[in-house]
Amino acid sequence: AYLHSATMVKAGVFLLARLWPVLHGTELWFWLFCSAGAATLLLGAISATFQRDMKGVLAYSTISHLGLITLLIGMNTELALVAAVFHMMNHATFKASLFMATGIVDHETGTRDVLRLSGLRHAMPITATVAIVAAGAMAGVPLLNGFLSKEMFFAESISAGGQSGLRFTLPAMATLAGVFSVAYSLRFIHQVFFGPLATDLPRAPHELTRGMVVPSALLVGACLLVGIMPAQTVGPLLETAMHGILGAGVPSYELKIWHGFTVPLAMSFTALAGGISLYVFFRPRTLRPTPLLSHLNAKRAFDVVNVALVRGAGRVSRFLFSRRLQAQLVLVVLVAMAVALLPFAGGDWSGGERPLTPLDPLFALLWVAGAACAIGAAFQAKFHRLAALIMTGGAGLVTCLTFAWFSAPDLALTQLAVEVVTVVLILLGLRWLPRRLELEEFRLQTLRARARRTRDLTIALGAGVGLTALVYAVMTRPAMPGVASFLVANSLEQGGGRNVVNVILVDFRGFDTLGEITVVGIVALTVYALLRRFRPAPESIAAPRAQREDLEAGEPVTTLDDPLPRGYLKIPAVLVRLLLPMAGMVSLFFLLRGHNAPGGGFVGGLVMATAVIVQYMVGGTMWVETRLRIHPLAWIALGLLVAAAAGITAALVGLPFLTSVEVDVHLPLIGDLHLSSALLFDLGVYMLVIGATILMLIALAHQSLRSPRKAVTPVDGEENAEQVEAAT
Structure with a gap:
């Protein structure tokens, strides 16, 4: 009942209400959402009137009420938004109670067919x-909560109709929808609970225990209380919700039963009288399928459109895509x-008027080295993976030095730590890749391979030159005013830290950071889950050369009691063990100083994770x-909990979530001591980064403990065309 009435079905209109301050106010907004809302309101109400299933009546009525809320949101006025949010609350209350009552009837009688049910009130x-x-309450009867929000709806339909040229049309549609709302509510009650008691039911009905009825009764009590004392009951909650959407721009409104003899009151009673008359005089027609709409098979239409889209997508994919990753990346x-060229479509290829910074020869030399590393990595990636990885690390190091050159030490530290961890993890993963095919002669002599490499080089040069031109055009023009000055001015006062970058991450953009570390944890779990089912290639499972030489010389195999592992370099093993506590101290140093100096939980976590990775390597x-007992799953979970606890701490003292x-x-x-909850948040980031990085490390390291996958023996005379093409 809760899911049907208040949670899942309200997600869309809730999002519309939250985005209303930044999207409303245009003619497009009014006509788009008012048209969609009015159509949904009327079609849902008409369909609900002719349903046989009790849940069908409630489901279509929910569609109608969602259309009502959408129509209010589209009216472009603050009071209409208040009415929309108020009706969300009211609809959730009475509809949850009705779904519970329907479940009770279904449980006791064995059916929800309104044509078989009758007289259940006995x-x-x-x-x-x-x-x-x-x-x-659903019909809008006075002294119930639905009456109040519907009266506000009628009032706003008059106001919005007068402003948009729909002076009579919009109020008339609202009243007509109210008529059908009364009709299907009356049908729902009269055919199920009144008349003689049905005798041909699957089960003999009787009243359930109080525990089953009390939840629904409590919601009905809320409908009565809100309908009689709206300002005292739901008023504070509605005001809080509106402040969350509109801030200080909440309009003045009154929640009370009596507003005098007004046009909205007349519309309410017209809807009540019209709905009763419609049901009384046209009751036999409600036993038939929905007029006109019954001939429209929406499911079949959806299936036809879905099949057409799938077939069209298949044709497009066959034309544009292939199974090779390289071809997809080219596209x-x-x-x-092509998208990047759109800003230049007007023919303005010139730069802006901002003066250029003088070029430092040392900085230019640094970037020449970085470009050489990047080009070399791209060239060697097809032939020498280790060399390509080393040069990729060189390009990353140049990026790190660039950040330091432009006085961004936080970015430089983060880039350096990420670069080290990434290179080491990829280095560990290189062992488990299958050997490349030895097709050097075929590669050099094939005209098709040369043409493809020429194409790739042309695309790469075009992308690089185009991106350079785009960046030049943007950076030589005056920058738009942003929030940088606000962040710098308020970092210490509002965030409690002198390191503006860290304050942004843990305070001003705390929600973003919490979401990002959640994604990091999910990625680590995904990598671990995928690699658990991975089996290395047979040729990559052999022990390293040093270990093979020890085995050939008759040296005993390493035991768990050995002070140092056999088959590994002894001096690095000793040094790395001594460096572990030092690395831990450095990581804690970065963690503790991050709020006021370069550092933070992310960098500290990467430093600690790197120290553990090196332990595995040696x-x-x-x-x-x-x-070294490390439980990375527990570290990930605790990191998220600690970061969330920092936000809850702010909420406990009446501040917004994640405020320092x-x-x-x-x-x-x-x-x-000056303590801040930002340190607690950074500690959560620190723990999660350690857990996520080590979890991915363990997924790679454990490959050495598994049996290789079975080799596939090719059929005689059959060539693996895809491998040949990929290698070329």
């Missing part, structure tokens, strides 16, 4: 009373280049894991 008086009151880059998987809370304490022997 066998289930409490359920009948609850359902009657809730249906009255993506070409589309990106000690082996089993030898390290018997001495500061406190000064005096400790004996230590002195005065």
Whole structure:
């Protein structure tokens, strides 16, 4: 009942209400959402009037009420938005009660068919009373909550209709929808609970225990309380919701039963009288399928459109795509280049008027080295993976030095830590890749391969030159005013830190950071899950040369009790063990200083994770894991919990979620300490980064403990065309 009435179905209109301040105010907004809302309101109400299933009546009525809320949101006025949010609350209350009552009827009688049900008020008086009151709220009966929000809806339809030229049309449509709302509510109650008690039901009905009826009765009580005392009951909640949407721009409104003899009141009673008359005089027609709409098979139309889209997508994919990743990347880059050329479509290829910064020869030399590394990595990626990885690291190091050159130490530290971890993890993964095909002669002599390499080089040069031109055109023009000055001015006062970058991450953009670390944790879990089912190629499972030489010389195999692993370099193994506590201290140093100086939880976590990764590299998987107990899944979970706890701390003292809370304490022997909840948030980031990085490391390291996958023996005379094409 809760899902049907208040959660899933409200997600769309909730999002519209939240985005209303930035999207409303245009003619397009009014006509688009008012048209869609009015059509949904009327079609849903008409369809609900002719349904046989009790849940069908409620489901189509929910569609109608969502159309009502959408229509209010589209009216472009603050008061209409207030009415929309108010009706969201009211609809969730009475509709949840009605769904519960329907479930009780279905449980007791074995059917929800309104044509088979009748007279249940004799066998289930409490359920009948609850359902009657809730249906009255749905119909808009006075002294119930639905009446208040519908009266606000009628008032706003008059106001919006007068402003848009729909002076009579919009109020008339609203009243007509109200007529059908009363009709299907009355049909829902009269045919199920009144008349003689049905005798041909699958089960004999009787009243359920109080525990089953009380939840629905409590919601009905809320409908009555809100309908009688709206300002005292739902008023504060509605005001809080509107402040969350409009801030200080909440309009003045009154929640009360009596506003005098007004046109909206007349529309309400017209809808009540019209709905009763419609049901009384046209009751036999409600036993038939929905007029006109019954001939429209929406499911078949959806299936036809879906099949057409799938077939069209298949044709497009066969024309544009292939199973090779390289061909797909070429298409993506070409589309990106075409989009990047759109700003130059007007023919203005000149730069702006901002003066250029003098070029430093040392900086130019640095970027020449970085470009050489990038080009070399791209060239060697097809032939020498290790060399390509080393040069990729060189290009990353140049990027790190560039950040430091332009006085961005936080970015430089982060780039350096990420570069080290990435290179090391890829280095570990290179071992498990199958050997490249030896097709050097075929590669050099094939005209098709040369043409493809020429094409790739042309695309790469075009993308690079085009992006350079685009960046030049943007950066030589005056920058638009942004929030940088605000962040710098308020970093210490509102965020409690002197490191503006860290304050942005843990305070001003705390929600973004919380989402980002959640994504990092999910990615680590995904990598771990995928690699658990991976089996290395047979040729990559052999032990390293040093270990093979020890085995050939008769040296004993490494045991878990050995102080140092056998088959590995002894001096690096000793040094790395000594460096582990030092790396831990450095990582904690970065964590603790990050709010006021370059550092932070992300950099500190990467430093600690790198130290653990190196332990695996020089000690082996089993030898390290018997001495270093790390549970990365627990670190990921605890990191998220600690980061969320920092946000909850702010909420407990009445501040927005993830706002920094500061406190000064005096400790004996230590002195005065300035503590901030931002440190707790950074600690969560620190723990999650360690857990996520080590989890991916473990997924790679454990490949050495698994049996290789079975080799596939090719059929005699059959050539693997895809491998040949990929290698060329």
